[in-house]
Amino acid sequence: MRVKLVGFLAVLAAMLVSSTAWAVEAAPASFTLSARGPVSQGVTIKPVLKKPRVLGLVVFKQRQHARVGTVPLGSFSGRPSIHWNLKVRGKILGSGSYVISLRVFANGRPADIPAPPPRKLTISGQHVRVG
Numbered sequence: 001m002r003v004k005l006v007g008f009l010a011v012l013a014a015m016l017v018s019s020t021a022w023a024v025e026a027a028p029a030s031f032t033l034s035a036r037g038p039v040s041q042g043v044t045i046k047p048v049l050k051k052p053r054v055l056g057l058v059v060f061k062q063r064q065h066a067r068v069g070t071v072p073l074g075s076f077s078g079r080p081s082i083h084w085n086l087k088v089r090g091k092i093l094g095s096g097s098y099v100i101s102l103r104v105f106a107n108g109r110p111a112d113i114p115a116p117p118p119r120k121l122t123i124s125g126q127h128v129r130v131g
Helices: 002-017
Strands: 030-035 043-048 053-061 066-076 082-084 096-106 119-124 127-130
Touching: 030 119, 030 127, 066 082, 066 096
Parallel strands: none
Antiparallel strands: 030 043, 043 082, 053 066, 053 096, 096 119, 119 127
């Protein structure tokens, strides 16, 4: 009985020391996407972060559900205001409907951490609309 208790306490102590062993890493709680004006002005992303995180976007074409690409944004904390110029792989998104997902990135790729609900973005000609 004493050996089991000592083993249990050792495992419990190891879990408390290593927070990633028992706690899921915090993803952005939510984010807003806002656009003011033409495509040339881009959009603003405002995430709500509980901890400093490296963020990026995963962009999908809405109708085909095809992944257009990823956009690394950088490291942020709190409630930053992030400007995105609507470029994916060096090119501005063309006309169409897109789904934008804000993700935590690790090693330049989206991490396997749950993300907040994605947002919709529509580009028609030179105008951008969110929602």
